[in-house]
Amino acid sequence: xxxxxxxxxxxxxxxxxxxxxxxxxxxxxxGVGWRGLDVEPVFIPxxxxxxxxxxxxxxxxxxxxxxDARSALISALSLCLLMRGQHAGWAVLAAVLAIGSKxxxxxxxxxxxxxxNFAIIFLLIATDHVWVSPGQWGSAPWVALLMAGAGTxxxxxxxxxxxxxxxxxxxxxxxxxxxxxxxxxxAIPMHQLQNGALVLFSFFMITDPKTTPxxxxxxxxxxxxxxxxxxxxxxxxxxxxxxxxxxxxxxxxVPVIDRLLPGRQYVWGGVTQMRRPVAVEAQxxxxxxxxAMIMRQPGxxxxxxxxxx
Amino acid sequence: xxxxxxxxxxxxxxxxxxxxxxxxxxxQVGEYDILILSAKESDGLETWLKExxxxxxxxxxxxxxxxxxQNMRFFVARVxxxxxxxxxxxxxxxxxxxxxxxxxxxxIRLGMVNAKxxxxxxxxxxxxxxRVEPTNYRTVLLPTGxxxxxxxxxxxGKFYRAMFGEQVRREGMRCVFLEYAWxxxxxxxxxxxxxxxxxxxxxxxxxxxxxxxxARRGPKSPGIWPVPPRPAPGGAPPVFVTRLHVRxxxxxxxxxxxxxxxxxxxxxxxxxxxxxxxxxxxxxxGLAAYRSSLRERQEQEAQNLARLTGWAMTDIRRQVPLAAAxxxxxxxxxxxxxxx
Numbered sequence: 001x002x003x004x005x006x007x008x009x010x011x012x013x014x015x016x017x018x019x020x021x022x023x024x025x026x027x028x029x030x031g032v033g034w035r036g037l038d039v040e041p042v043f044i045p046x047x048x049x050x051x052x053x054x055x056x057x058x059x060x061x062x063x064x065x066x067x068d069a070r071s072a073l074i075s076a077l078s079l080c081l082l083m084r085g086q087h088a089g090w091a092v093l094a095a096v097l098a099i100g101s102k103x104x105x106x107x108x109x110x111x112x113x114x115x116x117n118f119a120i121i122f123l124l125i126a127t128d129h130v131w132v133s134p135g136q137w138g139s140a141p142w143v144a145l146l147m148a149g150a151g152t153x154x155x156x157x158x159x160x161x162x163x164x165x166x167x168x169x170x171x172x173x174x175x176x177x178x179x180x181x182x183x184x185x186x187a188i189p190m191h192q193l194q195n196g197a198l199v200l201f202s203f204f205m206i207t208d209p210k211t212t213p214x215x216x217x218x219x220x221x222x223x224x225x226x227x228x229x230x231x232x233x234x235x236x237x238x239x240x241x242x243x244x245x246x247x248x249x250x251x252x253x254v255p256v257i258d259r260l261l262p263g264r265q266y267v268w269g270g271v272t273q274m275r276r277p278v279a280v281e282a283q284x285x286x287x288x289x290x291x292a293m294i295m296r297q298p299g300x301x302x303x304x305x306x307x308x309x
Numbered sequence: 310x311x312x313x314x315x316x317x318x319x320x321x322x323x324x325x326x327x328x329x330x331x332x333x334x335x336x337q338v339g340e341y342d343i344l345i346l347s348a349k350e351s352d353g354l355e356t357w358l359k360e361x362x363x364x365x366x367x368x369x370x371x372x373x374x375x376x377x378x379q380n381m382r383f384f385v386a387r388v389x390x391x392x393x394x395x396x397x398x399x400x401x402x403x404x405x406x407x408x409x410x411x412x413x414x415x416x417i418r419l420g421m422v423n424a425k426x427x428x429x430x431x432x433x434x435x436x437x438x439x440r441v442e443p444t445n446y447r448t449v450l451l452p453t454g455x456x457x458x459x460x461x462x463x464x465x466g467k468f469y470r471a472m473f474g475e476q477v478r479r480e481g482m483r484c485v486f487l488e489y490a491w492x493x494x495x496x497x498x499x500x501x502x503x504x505x506x507x508x509x510x511x512x513x514x515x516x517x518x519x520x521x522x523x524a525r526r527g528p529k530s531p532g533i534w535p536v537p538p539r540p541a542p543g544g545a546p547p548v549f550v551t552r553l554h555v556r557x558x559x560x561x562x563x564x565x566x567x568x569x570x571x572x573x574x575x576x577x578x579x580x581x582x583x584x585x586x587x588x589x590x591x592x593x594x595g596l597a598a599y600r601s602s603l604r605e606r607q608e609q610e611a612q613n614l615a616r617l618t619g620w621a622m623t624d625i626r627r628q629v630p631l632a633a634a635x636x637x638x639x640x641x642x643x644x645x646x647x648x649x
């Protein structure tokens with residue numbers, strides 16, 4: 001019999017991904033049902049099933065832990081919200097690219113790109129048949145607030161509120177600074193900040209703990225760079241989807257930031273997920289049983305991260 | 310008609326230079342005198358425009374300054390009345406402007422400086438790849454496919470204006486409406502003949518000579534996999550038409566419209582169906598059933614019209630003849646609330 005502390009349901013709920021899946025599902029249902037989101041109905045099952053299948057194949061092929069649907073579902077739901085294509089074949093490809101990138105593009109035990117971001121940017125470069133509609137959420141403030149509220153809960157649980165706050169502060173500085181320089185009224189940066197797509201990006205995409213720097217200082221630097229890059233794409237290159245382009249570009253810098261500003265690597269669910277941890281002494285790169293802990297001297301105890309989420 | 314541009318002597322250049330204004334180009338085109346201006350300071354530009362007889366609204370200087378800092382030029386057209394009367398034209402012909410820029414946007418703020426009430430704007434785009442949409446405002450499809458009463462046909466314009474106004478009201482005047490999106494290389498049936506190559510060229514379609522003709526895609530495939538490219542009927546041009554309709558004011562549209570071309574080639578048009586009932590007499594056994602279904606249909610049509618336009622049901626019912634009026638079993642509650 002489980003005590004309350006050890007109950008499997010409680011362990012599941014301690015994983016922020018569950019809340020994130022619930023939030024993204026609610027936003028998708030709300031968007032399709034009430035905001036006229038232009039999602040082809042067939043895309044949703046196609047993306048979800050392809051993502052899960054790719055996750056299963058990738059897990060088997062790579063030997064990276066056990067099959068876990070949660071991260072794949074988050075990537076798939078984000079793709080449903082963001083990606084638009086001429087036909088469902090593009091949805092299949094996007095899901096394969098997104099989940100496949102987690103297994104294939106890795107540095108220092110972390111995947112480089114946010115999976116959804118990678119798939120979308122790859123397809124935007126490769127074809128004219130895929131697009132993103134950044135204006136689809138409009139700027140109705142209550143929509144932004146609703147999504148912000150849902151997102152806040154997620155990032156609070158994911159302990160990545162710092163990257164969201166740093167990014168929003170930096171991006172607001174870019175927008176307000178531009179308005180100040182041009183002599184625009186404040187209504188313009190306010191309108192740009194109320195964009196639902198920006199809120200979604202800030203709370204659900206840039207916060208991905210597996211693709212952001214490990215240290216807080218690194219994450220704040222990363223968020224500021226992404227904000228500056230997004231401003232450059234929008235106001236100097238005059239291209240749409242500056243947030244996505246900038247995130248993809250600066251994700252390549254994350255291994256460098258991690259080296260310069262080292263920190264503890266994030267583990268989904270934290271230590272509460274562990275059962276009967278076994279302390280072993282290990283050196284970097286040596287094989288360790290699943291669920292084992294690495295003892296470092298001196299320093300805190302970390303669970304070995306071999307997950308792909 | 311092709312208009313020829315002729316260079317004309319520029320206005321006093323020294324004064325312009327003193328005000329920091331550069332006249333980049335100066336043309337007389339048909340009944341228009343046209344200047345293309347750049348400037349260092351908005352105050353100088355405003356002064357120059359006023360000194361040269363252009364009426365600009367108070368407060369325009371600030372907006373001019375915003376555009377100047379973004380390295381934008383000003384296209385100024387003045388009607389030359391002498392040329393206008395000499396040409397024997399009744400109205401003013403449309404102006405066609407060609408330019409290259411990385412900014413796919415439409416400046417709308419200058420026009421709002423002295424606007425009294427909301428402005429109305431129709432935007433047509435011709436693109437090679439697919440539908441155009443704004444990136445900083447929401448795009449909403451106009452309601453389409455509803456059946457509406459026959460009497461609407463008599464004044465369809467009134468219906469369309471009311472319907473558009475109602476949709477704007479419902480969306481809080483915060484979105485751009487898609488009225489029409491059509492692949493000119495595919496239509497079944499075609500509402501009208503596709504534009505000719507000459508017409509498209511005149512409208513600025515520049516890619517027709519770049520070998521992009523021939524095989525075209527059909528409409529978006531509803532299935533998993535794409536439909537392979539197939540030849541367009543009659544060699545129709547590879548052009549996608551988008552028509553956007555927006556009603557805007559300063560409060561709801563603080564930013565200029567910024568666009569992107571999507572890969573969406575799905576056809577869409579706002580259309581409204583009018584079905585004429587059979588009004589003959591006879592003793593066909595199915596007639597009673599038909600009249601009954603007709604009454605229901607007309608009721609539904611009236612409700613559709615009320616929903617689309619915001620018109621009162623009492624006013625609509627007054628104009629819907631016969632079947633609804635001769636309802637043998639009118640609902641008693643309609644009398645209580647005046648049919649609303």
